Amino acid sequence: MKSLLCLICAVLILTGCNSVQNVGDTQSIPTVESAKVNAMPSSSPVEGLEAIQQTINEHWKEIGRRQSIALQSSGAGKDSIEIVIRSFGDFERILSKADIGAFKKSLFELAGKEFPLELSVLECCTGKPNVTGKITDVDTEENRILVINEKEKNGDSDDPVADWVGLTEDGKVFADGLEISSIFDSSLIGKEVKA
Known part of the structure; x- marks a missing residue:
């Protein structure tokens, strides 16, 4: 026993995985890297980001299941939406550039436009x-x-x-x-x- x-x-992954992947690369790195996307102008960035965040939250399970991605955390910051994800199902699978690109495309389609995004990818069991x-x-x-x-x-x-x-x-x-x-x-x- x-x-x-x-x-x-x-x-047991409740506390999350312990390695973060640079969303532009498939190699593990010990610190969080982020991908910034140019924002489309809006009359009030904070209100716009909060509305996008709410939309993401309402559709999260659908997007996550379709893309085999689990949401670890998300929130609308002052200038961007911050999302932390990991692979779902096969939690040891490393998300590829294509996986991450498809995920971001789904988010932008859901929002109806591109928005500033800080995306961190966790990798499991590598430390x-x-x-x-x-x-x-x-x-x-x-x-x-x-x-x-x-x-x-x-x-x-x-x-x-x-x-x-x-x-x-x-x-x-x-x-x-x-x-x-x-x-x-x-x-x-x-x-x-x-x-």
């Missing part, structure tokens, strides 16, 4: 796990586990780092190289995990 939880690292520690609680209603890392402190306090971690819709759990089904039960308490 211990090996089961040690192999969850590539699976240090975001969460490590021991499972101390299981929330079966929310299908998540509480992981506490006694070796790391939370900011300037003496409290250990603690994270609730759940499984995304396309997440997978592996033990000894084999995929297994649901694992969120009290038998996990005390087990070591990497996510």
Whole structure:
């Protein structure tokens, strides 16, 4: 069972993946790069961006499913819309330039025009796990586990780092190289995990 939880690292993606891809390149880089698109003039940029953001939110599932892309976050900033995405389904798949171009085209078609866009692409499972520690609680209603890392402190306090971690819709759990089904039960308490 211990090996089961040690192999969850590539699976539990609630905290997101830990590498960001430059949207103009297919190589991983450690910092966020963004793609700026020239904005079409509007009478009030903030109102215009907020309206576009609302439209994107209303149609997100349709676009994401069609393009096999999962939205991690999005929001209208002062001068652009900022979106963070990752591959959906095969979460280890690296989005290509063509994938990203098709995604941006869908967004612009949905908005009826091009708009300033900062797009960040996350890649999964290509580095240090975001969460490590021991499972101390299981929330079966929310299908998540509480992981506490006694070796790391939370900011300037003496409290250990603690994270609730759940499984995304396309997440997978592996033990000894084999995929297994649901694992969120009290038998996990005390087990070591990497996510």
